[in-house]
Amino acid sequence: MNFALALLIVATNPDAPIGARYPEATEVFSCNFDAPWDRNFDGWPDNWTRGRGYPLYVKVAVSEEPSAAAGRCLRADLDGGGAIAFSPPVKVDSRHSYVLEGFLKTQGIEHDRAFFSLTFLNAQRERVERFASEPVRDAPQWKKFRLGPVSAGSEEVRWAVVGLHLEPGDRADLTGSAMFGDLWLGRLPRMSLEADHRRHLYTDTQEILLTCTVSGFAEKEPMVTFTLENAFGSRVAETQLPLVVQPSENDLGASVETSVPETPPRIGKAAWRPPVPGPGFYRAWAQVQQRGSAVHRQGLTFVVARPESIPSSGEFGWSLPQGDKPLGLAELGQLLAQAGINWVKLPVWYDETTSDDDAARLIGFAERLSAQGIELVGMLHHPPAELRRHYEDPKRLTAAEIFSPDPKLWYPSLELVMMRLATQVRWWQLGADKDTSFVDYPDLSGKLRQVKAHLDRIGQDVNLGIGWSWINELPQTDGAGLRFVSLSSSPPLTSHELETYLEVARRPNLRRWVVVDPLPASQYAVDACAEDMVRRMVAAKIHGAEAIFASDPFDPQCGLMHEDGTPGAMFLPWRTTALMLSGAEYLGSLQLPAGSRNQVFARDGTATMLVWNHDPVKEVLYLGDDVKQVDLWSACRTPKQIGHEQVIEVGPLPTFVTGLDLAVTRWRLSFAFAADRVPSVFGGRHRNSLRVTNGFGTGVSGAVRLVAPEIWTLAPQRSEFRLAEGETLQVPFELTLPYNATSGRHKVRADFEVQADRVYRFGVYRSIDVGLGDVYLECGTRLNSQGELEVEQRLVNETAEPVSFRCELFVPERRRLKTDVAGLGQGRDVKIYHLHDGKQLIGKTLWLRAEEIGGSRILNHRFRAAP
Template identity: 35%
Template structure:
């Protein structure tokens, strides 16, 4: 609990990156404090020239003095006697410059701390000795037998920095300790050369045709050392793309002696690495500064090669920014968001007014206005109440519902300034963040929302109020006008689980608009490929099942964010962008039946069809989609599609990663979706079955067409070919009569229809449609199992689901290669099931063989045929194979 409370208390004092490897050993020391006697010349038990903070909340009764009996490396240290209050002591300012980076190392020891913690801060001051940058270490609490090493850095000062100050702190939040001990010792700061990779929007998001420019700024080099700058470029798969190495010479006389070198003019130099235009995708630049053959500094940055787009005015995708921070690139964020395919953005606005930066409120307002200008609707998050308001709840804090269920006079004063400043820019407000569960199951929920909305309407107009929900709790069915529910789940539902929840939500009566928040998989637990695939599938699922808005949660999150703090993309930015740009504002039309059963979803927008397709098993699908199809993977990389010279059909190599097909012919896609069987299923009886092919002319003109029905071998179809004429938008019906052979197997059969359509030109379209043999009124299940003694056991189960109920009798025959067929008889089967067993010797010899079970109805026309391969489920002897389950599901469709 101490960590989370201190994170709140010290939100403005974010620490720098930790020191890696032996970075401390590679620095030049500039100051150190060991609190030995030589640093207390006046013997007042305090280090010379250090100053203690005074004022409210910092009582002087907290004893701070040098402990002369305990030290880390020496005999003494700085001791704090914890006594229920804050305490801070600062070192005297020490001169530094902005050409170097700085590294801190110190040691802390604590005893008997439950709520308080020890921290060390570093402040950078300008020439007026005003603080311009502040960093704080991770807190140390509890009881430690040994000293705890604390590090910060490398810390990069701003250009106006002239001094550094160290601070030792004892701090707490709502709860505090009244006893305990803290010691600080061996505080040390060293300097390093400074290496920065210059970042801005145009370096992070590069048009496909543009030159790549990577700019590195180097300063603080020592003329007595030799330096080299190494650069490497890798892609999203960590594959090496390019590299560069340049010696940095500080002495003119050394220039000729070093190959591939550059003489630095002064102590602040910018080196630009130019690369030819790159293929679409995600790239990372790794920069190393080498001193005397040893790497002393490393920096990374990322960029994405994309086609820059003009923002669309409407769409269903959005981002959540859960924490307001002055480190965010608010000036560049609107442009980045516009290139990410979003039309919604949540931003925390409650605590903006508490910023130490007097310009922050106007900067945020300008950012919100820029969002609106790019078709992005801002949503104000009221998730971080002011500390003064929050502290009134002490231990009883459950979430912001505790505030908003109070009379409006309790909370409205803290929001008046926020509303007055931003309601002209923000019409949507969410009470609490996407992790605030306090409204779930709340009594008088509608009354609470109405109360907040009425307060908002006093200042703004057309305001909408929403709350967070989760998938575990039934959604609220009573809807209030202009409200919304934002649904999140910390367990990260898979695409299949999300589909199930969204389908249930669609069946729920009434209710407010459902916004879905997707939390990507964390980078420390999953590969980049797995994370991208999972995010893309969930985005497509939420889109086709009709989520009103689809948000990515916490886009700056270290583990699952889409952006780094400086605005550069993470690995997940491109999968998000590729899907969002493709489906932004599109409407869902349905799915194609593909020969190899690949999952696919078809969307329409403007004059194009967009198809997203994947398959758990690698396969190929052959399908004609139009003349101008563009295929990409989820990283935005172009995929070359093979085409048949005669049929013009595309060959799609489909795998688990979604393929996105843009610019598909919309008229052809709609024709394919419209063509279907009128009945599409028949009884499991020998003989004829009438049916018809139905469809619609989806072209913008009259067409003349020819259709040919392709059926499994042995089926008889009359007629099998048709010639027809139909006007634009007209429907057609092609009647036929199917006769199934007596050995037709139960289940789903792949039937196709070839259309030759003559419009402004000839189009050849093959449409795949399933045809079901068996209505599901009688089901056959088969399971084979290897027993001891190499005996094959075959279990046959026939289920009678007829309605009205029929009493059935069957003569069952099991056909086995090179063996006499085996028979069983079923008599008087009423509602329910009949189970029969067959035993065959030498099971291993039959593994991989196809067996055929045939059940002929006595005194009836039904003939049930079932074929399967032996041994598919031997690794799970008590279960039914996947293939069999698919067949059962297929034949149970009524």
């Protein structure tokens, strides 16, 4: 089902409140089960029929119900089983859309489900298509439901029937009832929105053409409003275009008399080339108005992706458990070439009933993937139908169940597969990615050894793998030929949990293939899904996962694509991350001037940084000469510059920064102070040194200048150097802190000028902590009800020795306040200062100074007063 149709089934028009009839819809059928619907007084609505397949002893009858419309409803009382009631056929056609409304109430239902349906029929009254509302169990009060607007997918549709359903789930209720009332079916103009590219995947923004087609409208000059939104739902563009009315054939087939006046069929089209700003995920809407009211809205999504070549090697891949569904192998091959992946898992188990043409297509598909640098993994999780019938429960077979019997059962059909694919497929997986049925399998080594021995008859030392759970210790199968495990869990591990598990879950010669799927799309916002997925992909990459797979990209909730094969909102974040990181080396993290978190990778002589910050900040520093910033949806821009430094805008959603100069990046990463913490002893000299390694690949010369807080004294502040390739520089210096130096963490910048193939000028950022961190000050401020500013001083001692301090609070233009802390053992001491006219101090900087009594430590803490 495509995105647009799925949307219509569940969506409520924002201009159509559920409590009112759908606006501008023409009534074609209504039924409230009042007296005219039961003229023969038999308790069954006239011309209605019962659905087949359920026992007739389940009572279904018109019932008095004071709370229902017209005081009557159709009531079904359970006694096991279920029931379906169908309305008389209603004349419809394929050039209109239809919306069904009704009320539902349930009593005492635990397992059965009640819902409405609308079934379209052809001229012979044969079923063509059915739409259903969401099933419910618990509706103690009358609840209104709306299904649609929906449209028939076939031009052969001539009739429709309304269905009222009370059907059992896994179990059937022995008691309980469902009541249906006030049914109403309305007719609307039919509308479709189509893109000119079937797969909705573009590489050029100029190629995109959207066409809205509307039929069955009455307006003389109908207009269509087109809207374009980005991945976050923000409006990008909007325009209004007239429908160009086209002549149509008035051939709706035979009809019966109806109270609804016939409108001559009219079809109109409007085409729009949306002004797409660049690569990204977009949602387009088309809305039609009738008599001034919005009556129909149709939407679709599309993706614009920059053409990229697949890296020669990489860790990222897709698993396709449904094989060539929803896309055939030809279209699938085109898509995979744009997905930024190097691995594909595909079901390949077929038998002698498979035609030679189908087998040839599969072999050709494998060869094309290999030519594109994509490794094919054969998934053995869905045996042929002839083999499945030998198992007790053929519909729900696990890998362990499939391969537990003697190989004489399952190997003959596999032998044909191996004969045809052995040269193209070197990796074979027993079961789907999340099939963990081999966990706790008795004599797992023996079974795997047996399976591999049979596969090796033709494949010659194949690479064998199975699904495994993160919560279980990795299998010990030495000598069994197990080469990889597909690791998953439910719920999925977080990025931090992945880091931990990957560090401890290791076995020699056993590759860890990690499943990373997006969060459920119906439960999380797009940005949250993208951020979480990318964080987990990166965590798996950094911590050594040999492969990283999306377990089912076409899954409607946790996939990268829509069910109809068009790209979803997570397609580009996955693709962008895979293209950036495939085959790259993790270098570490840079300390940035505004403190943004980041992870840096190197590949092909350049570096790439993934960067994010809890708050929106700007990171200003020199990174390279060809720096670009790329968001998760592939939108690329050149950062602004201040002098020769780039201005990188950073926020909570990670972005990639490409084009980092690799030599400068390695230089920054190698820089360190011998001591990044100095005691809070002021006036004395603290010896320290800086260390950095030449990563330019050639000999260099230059100078370094240290920039620290103004009140610090550094000697020497500037030093010159000359380094051979790979040589490490060590420069000693002395740091002197004045008596009023603030305790805590302070930024220090080392400005380098390096002469290599040319002159490079860049800063390296580090921090030095004043104070050993075992005794420190914390402060907080607040206004109390008397208008005083309360300053809360917290002196914390994390040592075993008692300490004493004389504390002074310096307030601008006010007398200093003093207090003592005597003999504080391990723990904290809290003192509160009261300052009158507190509002006058808000925003001003206060200074808290604590001098150790009988010791050399001095703690300084400056802070801004806040309410």
